[in-house]
Amino acid sequence: MGRPPPCAIQPWILLLLFMGAWAGLTRAQGSKILEGRECIPHSQPWQAALFQGERLICGGVLVGDRWVLTAAHCKKQKYSVRLGDHSLQSRDQPEQEIQVAQSIQHPCYNNSNPEDHSHDIMLIRLQNSANLGDKVKPVQLANLCPKVGQKCIISGWGTVTSPQENFPNTLNCAEVKIYSQNKCERAYPGKITEGMVCAGSSNGADTCQGDSGGPLVCDGMLQGITSWGSDPCGKPEKPGVYTKICRYTTWIKKTMDNRD
């Protein structure tokens, strides 16, 4: 997730206001800024952060009072989940930190091959239930698959620049669009499965390191979990790749029901 450095915000706003061709300008300038901005605090109440001690490792998504969905590659031996957070530095009222009781990777996820990103999805069972409210709220799982061109929101505390890494203190949001499966396949030949969906933007808005496991939310429904993409991030022709939730809702619900 990214946003321009503070001094660059105004020019981008001006470009947005005055120039329809700003996307082209972005490409011409070779900008790798990931084109996000700070989220309105608690506007993504399902956003979770996975921590190993004091270190952020991934994002996550609250899908039930005891359940967080994230990427399978985010699994660690011992870690915790933070909910209701906006600024990682300050401890504010709605924030909750809960230990992980169990990590359940999708049974088809290939743990041993880091090149295989298939079925990159995992459920985390929390040690105790989260206190739900308007700032800590599960997201609804998509029952229909996303439409090409649909606008979605991505969010996370990952780096806002790439390849040099700069980590924001606050949660960042950006808007991306769903790419067609064909376009996705052309961007990453031979790498895209039916369980993946690509989303990107002509201005380079993208998820990046630290955002894995975080949400791709379209019209209030969870459609994707941040999984992988190009390195460096932020190339319009190389969109972010998300685990496609509509393909896994049955597994998610069954797993949650069986262990509640």
Next chain:
Amino acid sequence: MDPLQEANGTFALNLLKILGEDSSKNVFLSPMSISSALAMVFMGAKGTTASQMAQALALDKCSGNGGGDVHQGFQSLLTEVNKTGTQYLLRTANRLFGDKTCDLLASFKDSCLKFYEAELEELDFQGATEESRQHINTWVAKKTEDKIKEVLSPGTVNSDTSLVLVNAIYFKGNWEKQFNKEHTREMPFKVSKNEEKPVQMMFKKSTFKMTYIGEIFTKILLLPYVSSELNMIIMLPDEHVELSTVEKEVTYEKFIEWTRLDKMDEEEVEVFLPKFKLEENYNMNDALYKLGMTDAFGGRADFSGMSSKQGLFLSKVVHKAFVEVNEEGTEAAAATAGMMTVRCMRFTPRFCADHPFLFFIHHVKTNGILFCGRFSSP
């Protein structure tokens, strides 16, 4: 330990400290080149002049009577460093110019050619001062492929000039792991606590040898040049540590200990390194004087091994060194293609040279310090 290499290393670090006294200035020099040029002059020195030169060059421990071991050592060293077929570009111009009235001995000339691959040249400093200066500059420019154009600025030689030792060197190497030009971007360089200047910062994430020396609060990174014939060793103190305190602590023994390859961990590192050119010009007289080499520059000089004529003295020792550090390397172009990776947090150590650092270009086979420098300010 090789006594000559120890001598050269000690001399290198001594020079770095003297030439780097003003901590706001960049430094770049080739101590090996300077010491070999001075060792050539040393070959013609006798008496107190010789013993002072041995001390300044830290040659005291190498068969102290100025015997052949030193000069044969330099012969081997220079042959190795200057051999053709290397992957790095090294252009040197190394010559002793004497006034035509000096009557340099044929035996001395022969020895210079034999051990140091250097010819002597006699010029008319007395009668044609400016022409002599221009002649030297033209010769240096030619030898360094026009990289170094004015080694002697106007007024640096005069009608009293007796001996001028000129030493100019240009270096350009290709990295074993090249940087991607597309990743180079402007970043602030923290010149001091209160001042920043923009610099073009290169970026590379790859496996490198790196270590941390707690004694001096300094990270040391090793960047190999092609075929690992040479390495750039970079010493980067922590943010809050003044580089000058690190410089004070570096001795040859410590440098060798800290940069031992078997002690450095190989790990994936994110390297941020400024892109820079340094072209530094040094009148070495003052520095050498501070190292104890005093008689050679005055009336008490004894260069009877060089010439039968009395009153010969070293008028000037000039060193000019030029280095280019950029992205170029030998990785295939395909290496610049984007990679694919998961987007969890990476815990990659970072080596971010965005504040003053020391660097050394190390010749692996001879274990010698070819160059050393300090990048203080873009």
